[in-house]
Amino acid sequence: MAIKKAQTDLSRLFKRLRVELPGLVLEPACMRAPIETRYAALEVRFDYERESRALRIYIALPTPVGAGMEFLRWCLSMNTLYWDVKMGLDSEGRLLVLSDVDLDQADLTASARIVLGRVSAICELIEDDLVEYLVSHRLATPAQLARWAQDSDE
Numbered sequence: 001m002a003i004k005k006a007q008t009d010l011s012r013l014f015k016r017l018r019v020e021l022p023g024l025v026l027e028p029a030c031m032r033a034p035i036e037t038r039y040a041a042l043e044v045r046f047d048y049e050r051e052s053r054a055l056r057i058y059i060a061l062p063t064p065v066g067a068g069m070e071f072l073r074w075c076l077s078m079n080t081l082y083w084d085v086k087m088g089l090d091s092e093g094r095l096l097v098l099s100d101v102d103l104d105q106a107d108l109t110a111s112a113r114i115v116l117g118r119v120s121a122i123c124e125l126i127e128d129d130l131v132e133y134l135v136s137h138r139l140a141t142p143a144q145l146a147r148w149a150q151d152s153d154e
Helices: 002-017 069-081 105-136 142-153
Strands: 030-036 041-049 054-061 086-089 095-102
Touching: 002 030, 002 041, 002 105, 041 105, 054 105, 069 086, 069 105, 095 105, 105 142
Parallel strands: none
Antiparallel strands: 030 041, 041 054, 054 095, 086 095
């Protein structure tokens, strides 16, 4: 029954988001969508917590090879710079760029706007701040550095 209720709540939100997020897929307790960023083609995930009626929006990235304590301090500084978006590590050591949204079932249109704003903020942190940090600290692969240099020339 809980999965069915989560599916109903998510399906209502899905209908409002699918136009703005092409490729959005609805699953029993989550949604996912491909998203193109300067960093790379990524997948944004939306995990729904039925009891709290909250949505966790996140993109998981590999932690940069060679990143140490300075990188972790930088991540913490981003958590103070971005009010609604945070950075952290998951149990597998991947870098998470995430945001939590309380869904207002009475005004799902407003909730959808907030969700899209958070997706945009997550992408901004990755495209602008993370890419620039990785480039300036030489924590990217040669292929990434070449692609990002080409992107900045365009």
